[in-house]
Amino acid sequence: MALTGLFLISFLVIHAGLNATIWANDGGEMFNFSAHFMGSMIVIRIMEIVLFIFFIIHIIQGYVLESKNLSRRGKGYKINLANRGSKWYSRTMGLLGTLLLLFLVMHLYHFWTPSRLGGIGDIQPLNEVDYDGKGYHNLFEEMVRIFQNPLVVILYVVGCISLAYHLMHGFQSTFRTLGVHNKRYLSGLIIVGYAFAIIISAVFAMMPISMYLGWVK
Amino acid sequence: MEHYSMNLTLQIWRQKNSLDKGDFETYEIKDISSEMSFLEMIDVLNEKLINEGKDAIAFDHDCREGICGACSMHINGRPHGPWHATTVCQLHMRAFKNGETIVVEPWRSKAFPVIKDLVVDRSSFDRIIQAGGYISVNTGNAVDANAIPINKDNADDSFAAASCIGCGACVAACKNSSAMLFLAAKVSHLALLPQGKPERKARALNMVAQMDKEGFGSCTFTGACEAVCPKEISITNISRLNKEYFGAGLSIDKQ
Numbered sequence: 001m002a003l004t005g006l007f008l009i010s011f012l013v014i015h016a017g018l019n020a021t022i023w024a025n026d027g028g029e030m031f032n033f034s035a036h037f038m039g040s041m042i043v044i045r046i047m048e049i050v051l052f053i054f055f056i057i058h059i060i061q062g063y064v065l066e067s068k069n070l071s072r073r074g075k076g077y078k079i080n081l082a083n084r085g086s087k088w089y090s091r092t093m094g095l096l097g098t099l100l101l102l103f104l105v106m107h108l109y110h111f112w113t114p115s116r117l118g119g120i121g122d123i124q125p126l127n128e129v130d131y132d133g134k135g136y137h138n139l140f141e142e143m144v145r146i147f148q149n150p151l152v153v154i155l156y157v158v159g160c161i162s163l164a165y166h167l168m169h170g171f172q173s174t175f176r177t178l179g180v181h182n183k184r185y186l187s188g189l190i191i192v193g194y195a196f197a198i199i200i201s202a203v204f205a206m207m208p209i210s211m212y213l214g215w216v217k
Numbered sequence: 218m219e220h221y222s223m224n225l226t227l228q229i230w231r232q233k234n235s236l237d238k239g240d241f242e243t244y245e246i247k248d249i250s251s252e253m254s255f256l257e258m259i260d261v262l263n264e265k266l267i268n269e270g271k272d273a274i275a276f277d278h279d280c281r282e283g284i285c286g287a288c289s290m291h292i293n294g295r296p297h298g299p300w301h302a303t304t305v306c307q308l309h310m311r312a313f314k315n316g317e318t319i320v321v322e323p324w325r326s327k328a329f330p331v332i333k334d335l336v337v338d339r340s341s342f343d344r345i346i347q348a349g350g351y352i353s354v355n356t357g358n359a360v361d362a363n364a365i366p367i368n369k370d371n372a373d374d375s376f377a378a379a380s381c382i383g384c385g386a387c388v389a390a391c392k393n394s395s396a397m398l399f400l401a402a403k404v405s406h407l408a409l410l411p412q413g414k415p416e417r418k419a420r421a422l423n424m425v426a427q428m429d430k431e432g433f434g435s436c437t438f439t440g441a442c443e444a445v446c447p448k449e450i451s452i453t454n455i456s457r458l459n460k461e462y463f464g465a466g467l468s469i470d471k472q
């Protein structure tokens with residue numbers, strides 16, 4: 001759980017960093033370049049498979065853990081401890097993870113499918129743009145198009161909020177699971193964890209919002 | 218604080234034996250002194266029940282001074298009741314107001330089956346201790362306490378961990394019914410001292426294996442255990458246990 005979670009966190013950093021190039025406001029040139037760069041490098045293609053595997057392991061482990069733990073109580077209490085002992089999001093990691101899973105399916109369908117599988121069978125390939133005589137997938141144009149739908153924007157923002165809460169618990173929990181017990185390190189990690197969860201999720205949430213509002217073109 | 222008397226409504230879990238389904242019974246009780254302990258209030262109720270020819274409410278208690286870990290009641294949704302860092306036996310009735318309804322339940326966990334009413338079987342904890350919560354020394358004359366120098370921080374952390382009384386409130390509070398805070402307290406207490414070092418690897422592995430066998434859940438660090446522990450055992454002990462466990466898993470000699 002902790003190792004896969006940590007890997008997924010490191011993926012988020014790279015993903016957020018690259019996507020931030022949409023704000024270069026150059027009609028998506030820098031963004032399309034970096035997406036192409038990532039898509040054409042063999043190391044990254046291998047990492048993509050590793051990433052898929054880590055996602056799947058994390059999800060399976062998560063559900064196995066959750067269902068095992070849920071079965072341990074037997075008869076429940078009439079009155080629960082609820083928020084008096086723990087944060088609601090710490091107790092709902094499975095549910096937040098499920099929201100993330102639903103989000104992930106929608107997200108992959110939006111961008112990964114046309115970009116990687118476009119042209120196979122009935123799947124529409126992406127339009128191409130020309131930079132210096134070379135053709136690139138215009139993933140940026142696709143983003144702008146998809147984020148014109150307000151419902152999609154709302155679903156993405158909900159996904160980002162789930163991510164923020166999942167990470168507010170997950171970030172610190174990972175390090176505790178891995179055995180960090182020095183109080184000074186831990187208090188630092190907890191602060192970094194909250195900041196990371198909020199900043200990363202806010203950066204992601206701003207992408208569909210700024211495209212919908214026409215801040216980037 | 219000023220003394221006052223109160224009338225209360227109690228909803229208490231009654232269950233004849235481990236096979237009985239059990240249910241809540243409601244009792245009205247009058248003229249309870251704010252200076253009584255919670256257990257004394259139950260004693261008063263039990264005397265009344267006995268005088269009426271009814272079965273007294275079974276509950277665990279022994280020292281009644283917060284050091285044995287026997288008392289175990291889930292009061293208004295919180296193990297050991299509303300006061301922070303306080304066992305039920307040390308909880309006083311001034312924590313409640315006149316006319317209040319108080320709900321009392323046993324610890325709920327499959328690893329702590331109910332024996333009768335509010336008494337649960339916590340022998341799973343004993344078996345976890347038997348799996349490694351000790352040091353092996355030959356008895357004889359007591360050794361001079363200062364013969365082995367011990368770092369003050371380690372001594373303090375070990376002492377804090379050693380204050381765990383094995384009450385099981387951590388399990389009762391945890392959404393996963395995990396016993397990790399208890400286990401972490403026992404492992405940390407010994408692993409931090411030179412006397413505990415020789416057996417530390419086998420201890421961590423065997424105690425965790427026994428905990429899993431007993432049917433406790435896994436820790437996901439929600440923090441509920443630490444919030445209710447009457448001895449304020451720190452959750453960072455669980456991180457230390459994890460480190461001990463990984464270290465032992467990677468390096469233990471074949472037995």
Ligand code: HEM
Nearest residue numbers: 001002005008009062093094097100101170173174177437
């Ligand atoms: C896609 C669907 C996902 C599901 C179903 C899921 C489910 C879970 C579950 C059930 C847990 C364990 C609960 C707990 O420790 O309290 C967990 C922990 C965690 N998750 Fe996820 N998750 C998902 C996605 C993600 C993503 C996208 C990330 C990060 C980018 C992530 C990072 C973490 C971290 C860091 C932990 C904590 C690990 C630990 O406690 O040792 N998860 N997840």
Ligand code: SF4
Nearest residue numbers: 381382384385387446
């Ligand atoms: S860790 Fe605290 S709550 Fe758990 S058994 Fe020990 S004293 Fe009780």
Ligand code: FES
Nearest residue numbers: 281285286288306
């Ligand atoms: S009766 Fe001993 S701790 Fe409460």
